[in-house]
Amino acid sequence: MEKKYGISQETIKRMIRYLRYLEIQKEKGVKIISSKDVTSFLNVPPAQFRKDLSFFGGFGKRGVGYDVHNLILKIKEILGLNKKNSAVLVGAGRLGSALIKYPGFSDINIDIVAAFENDEKKIGQSLKNVKIYSIDGIKEFTRKSRIRVALLCVPAEAAQAVADILVDAGIKGILNFSPAALILPGDVYVGNVDMASEIGNIIYHMDRKQMQ
Amino acid sequence: MEKKYGISQETIKRMIRYLRYLEIQKEKGVKIISSKDVTSFLNVPPAQFRKDLSFFGGFGKRGVGYDVHNLILKIKEILGLNKKNSAVLVGAGRLGSALIKYPGFSDINIDIVAAFENDEKKIGQSLKNVKIYSIDGIKEFTRKSRIRVALLCVPAEAAQAVADILVDAGIKGILNFSPAALILPGDVYVGNVDMASEIGNIIYHMDRKQMQ
Structure with missing residues (x-):
């Protein structure tokens, strides 16, 4: 994964909010999630969510939704939270x-x-x-x-x-x-x-x- | 006391920091405190402290310091924290x-x-x-x-x-x-x-x- 710099604190804080929401969904057994689901519960504009992910390469397929497990792994890797x-x-x-x-x-x-x-x-x-x-x-x-x-x-x-x-x-x-x-x-x-x-x-x- | 509007959130948050610091000093028995004492422990520039207080009228005497008890009461009144x-x-x-x-x-x-x-x-x-x-x-x-x-x-x-x-x-x-x-x-x-x-x-x- 390409490392990017100059990402704002606000972007990082939203990434953590996505992560925490996704983990709750994963615990509930949700496998695939739409950007609309993530953003509506966090009250983030869907375009903001896609823009935030795009900073790090983006990893969804339009119309298909996101694999919850993979998205969690990716965000954790980006944030350095994949290790203890x-x-x-x-x-x-x-x-x-x-x-x-x-x-x-x-x-x-x-x-x-x-x-x-x-x-x-x-x-x-x-x-x-x-x-x-x-x-x-x-x-x-x-x-x-x-x-x-x-x-x-x-x-x-x-x-x-x-x-x-x-x-x-x-x-x-x-x-x-x-x-x-x-x-x-x-x-x-x-x-x-x-x-x-x-x-x-x-x-x-x-x-x-x-x-x- | 004249009510002022348009005070920034940052000013209010600093006022609460002053208040909390002053209350600790009061518990220790401190009666008079200099702006230097307050600001050095909170790492706020002394000029900032005086400016913040001046928004609400200012209540110190140059060279004499602040009466801790009175300053606490004033800040609580400003912040609406004088009542439960x-x-x-x-x-x-x-x-x-x-x-x-x-x-x-x-x-x-x-x-x-x-x-x-x-x-x-x-x-x-x-x-x-x-x-x-x-x-x-x-x-x-x-x-x-x-x-x-x-x-x-x-x-x-x-x-x-x-x-x-x-x-x-x-x-x-x-x-x-x-x-x-x-x-x-x-x-x-x-x-x-x-x-x-x-x-x-x-x-x-x-x-x-x-x-x-």
């Missing part, structure tokens, strides 16, 4: 504990293999078979296990310092759940998830809409 | 169950008061004191309790249909955790959180960066 991606979680607090138990990650082949903490009361315990280690040991662990992805669930004021430790430990991708905006080297990729901000934002705009 | 916002959760599956237990919402005065399901095995049960009701009863519940916010945690293929039910039930703000893009009336405000997409996106871009 091990990840560490840092900060086994309230949110971190919930995320360890969230199976949405394993659905896309992401495996949280260890958690790291600086709270001595938590170190040595386990959350859903994931052991909690001292943050002091993270570099040795990630280097030995060649782990490149981390979920960062520490408070805002610790986030940058812990992210710096992660970078030093060889981490190349960080999913940041703290409200801090991280400043990191150019070869480290960061995504941000801030549920409280999203809902606060909704409430603000909802109130504005009611007033207008 | 009750919310319902729809879809008490794997993610929904984790979110009910996530205290990050109550930190910003959002109170999940009920969960709704179509799975008869779950209806009647409770998750952390939140009772699970049949989705059939949602309109009566939200109308009676005047609830305007919903967390949508159903699978992609059900998301639009359930969102339509929510709109009919008077919901004006939806935080959508499904990968579906919702199509809704103009007076309903939607935010999207898709953790699996975020991490898949990281892995894709991380791999591209390694190859370049």
Whole structure:
């Protein structure tokens, strides 16, 4: 498969949405799917779906539909999700504990293999078979296990310092759940998830809409 | 306080980040805080922080710093988070169950008061004191309790249909955790959180960066 660059984040995020939808259909026993089926449930314009796939070569036959199994394999290959991606979680607090138990990650082949903490009361315990280690040991662990992805669930004021430790430990991708905006080297990729901000934002705009 | 319109989503999200940071400092007993303290931990340029506050009138004294307690009250008032916002959760599956237990919402005065399901095995049960009701009863519940916010945690293929039910039930703000893009009336405000997409996106871009 030809590797293409310059694909937008929005395209990639839609590809993952297609993938997750297709996997649910596959579990239900669906073998062939039309672009109309995929796009209507995700509310993506059918032309957008075809355009997104075309970036990577396209793999449907007009009028025949897509082989669900093959399309899943292709999208996983494109996204690098055809192999297991091990990840560490840092900060086994309230949110971190919930995320360890969230199976949405394993659905896309992401495996949280260890958690790291600086709270001595938590170190040595386990959350859903994931052991909690001292943050002091993270570099040795990630280097030995060649782990490149981390979920960062520490408070805002610790986030940058812990992210710096992660970078030093060889981490190349960080999913940041703290409200801090991280400043990191150019070869480290960061995504941000801030549920409280999203809902606060909704409430603000909802109130504005009611007033207008 | 003068109400201003046309404030960007990014400004509002930063305001919530300031708020969350300030609340942590308040819990620690901090009374006065400089803009430098706030911005350095959140990695926001100090000028941005002052500009954001100035949209709403500004409330610091140059060289003196901000009164933490007052600044929290002001930001909460601006954001509509000075009053409790009750919310319902729809879809008490794997993610929904984790979110009910996530205290990050109550930190910003959002109170999940009920969960709704179509799975008869779950209806009647409770998750952390939140009772699970049949989705059939949602309109009566939200109308009676005047609830305007919903967390949508159903699978992609059900998301639009359930969102339509929510709109009919008077919901004006939806935080959508499904990968579906919702199509809704103009007076309903939607935010999207898709953790699996975020991490898949990281892995894709991380791999591209390694190859370049």
